[in-house]
Amino acid sequence: MRRFPLLVLLLATIAGLWWQRVSVGEFMFGQIAERRAGRNALAAYGDGLTLIFCGTGSPLPDPQRAESCLAVKAGDTLLLIDAGDGGVRKLAGWGVPLGGLDAVLLTHLHSDHIEGLAPALLLRWTGSAARTPLPLIGPPGTAQVAAGYNMMLAADASYRTAHHGEAITPTGGGQFAGQEQPPGVVWNQGGLVITAFAVNHAPVAPAYGYRIAYKGRTVVVSGDTAATPAVARAARGADVLVHEALQPRLVAGITRGLAASGQARTAQITRDILNYHTTPEQAAALAAQAGARMLVLTHIVPPVPMRLFEAAFLGDAPQRFAGPIRIARDGTVLHLPASSSAIDEDAL
Numbered sequence: 001m002r003r004f005p006l007l008v009l010l011l012a013t014i015a016g017l018w019w020q021r022v023s024v025g026e027f028m029f030g031q032i033a034e035r036r037a038g039r040n041a042l043a044a045y046g047d048g049l050t051l052i053f054c055g056t057g058s059p060l061p062d063p064q065r066a067e068s069c070l071a072v073k074a075g076d077t078l079l080l081i082d083a084g085d086g087g088v089r090k091l092a093g094w095g096v097p098l099g100g101l102d103a104v105l106l107t108h109l110h111s112d113h114i115e116g117l118a119p120a121l122l123l124r125w126t127g128s129a130a131r132t133p134l135p136l137i138g139p140p141g142t143a144q145v146a147a148g149y150n151m152m153l154a155a156d157a158s159y160r161t162a163h164h165g166e167a168i169t170p171t172g173g174g175q176f177a178g179q180e181q182p183p184g185v186v187w188n189q190g191g192l193v194i195t196a197f198a199v200n201h202a203p204v205a206p207a208y209g210y211r212i213a214y215k216g217r218t219v220v221v222s223g224d225t226a227a228t229p230a231v232a233r234a235a236r237g238a239d240v241l242v243h244e245a246l247q248p249r250l251v252a253g254i255t256r257g258l259a260a261s262g263q264a265r266t267a268q269i270t271r272d273i274l275n276y277h278t279t280p281e282q283a284a285a286l287a288a289q290a291g292a293r294m295l296v297l298t299h300i301v302p303p304v305p306m307r308l309f310e311a312a313f314l315g316d317a318p319q320r321f322a323g324p325i326r327i328a329r330d331g332t333v334l335h336l337p338a339s340s341s342a343i344d345e346d347a348l
């Protein structure tokens with residue numbers, strides 16, 4: 001019987017909250033929004049090389065993975081390597097401030113690496129009142145991608161300048177400046193040196209991987225490629241090799257399902273993709289050959305819930321590379337402190 005008044009009190013409280021649900025919702029949302037808006041998810045990491053995996057998927061639809069996207073922070077420099085669909089919006093949602101974005105580097109011009117570029121442009125422009133175009137650096141063909149985006153977004157940019165004014169969204173900031181670069185050093189500022197090297201993603205040519213060096217730390221990103229010694233050469237002694245990965249034994253199940261359901265053309269596409277990607281086992285062998293300290297797999301094909309299928313996806317990879325192998329998820333963070341040998345792992 002003594003519990004009865006407590007129960008009445010609890011029910012009365014719930015009823016009261018329900019009755020006032022509009023003002024309760026407004027209050028709670030306001031509290032959360034004030035805390036979340038304007039936060040800087042990168043503030044926690046000190047000087048060094050920080051990688052934020054914003055898209056670890058491929059063109060195959062995957063509810064857990066955006067298309068290819070990797071943010072690289074080194075000192076005051078913030079770059080993106082590729083901007084596939086959904087990746088940049090994930091960064092913004094995690095509280096990564098994109099007003100300070102200095103440039104976007106493209107590995108190649110497949111749609112899953114470029115079709116999420118528009119939010120990078122908009123968020124950098126509105127976040128910094130930039131007056132100059134955002135550099136878009138990549139292989140031949142990059143200037144055409146930049147010009148195409150500029151044409152597509154010209155009306156949008158003019159509306160925003162008209163609406164918010166020159167002080168907030170100045171003319172000229174809502175555009176890309178395409179820079180086509182041959183293999184070699186494509187970025188050298190503030191101690192950050194990025195070198196493009198050719199990989200093998202035929203018939204996509206040229207396609208680049210990037211070697212990223214900052215204050216004694218080195219990360220190599222393969223881009224999309226079949227297994228190639230060029231990656232092992234570029235990754236010699238690297239702290240981290242970030243390599244794309246496709247597991248043919250798991251893709252085979254999708255191929256069988258498509259063929260059995262009469263989707264012969266799509267089934268053939270799943271056979272065609274095998275010859276210009278790298279298996280986890282091959283990536284592990286390249287990491288071992290290079291003497292890299294850690295292997296991180298990304299551009300994960302096929303889309304599978306990894307906790308359940310991680311072992312099947314990796315296959316024999318752990319037997320071919322003695323160091324740690326990670327399967328990147330959207331939100332995976334690696335921080336390599338300057339002049340250190342630590343590799344700190346985190347998640348947003």
Ligand SMILES: [Zn+2]
Pocket residue numbers: 058059068110112113224299
């Ligand atoms: Zn791709």
Ligand SMILES: [Zn+2]
Pocket residue numbers: 108110201204224
């Ligand atoms: Zn590709």
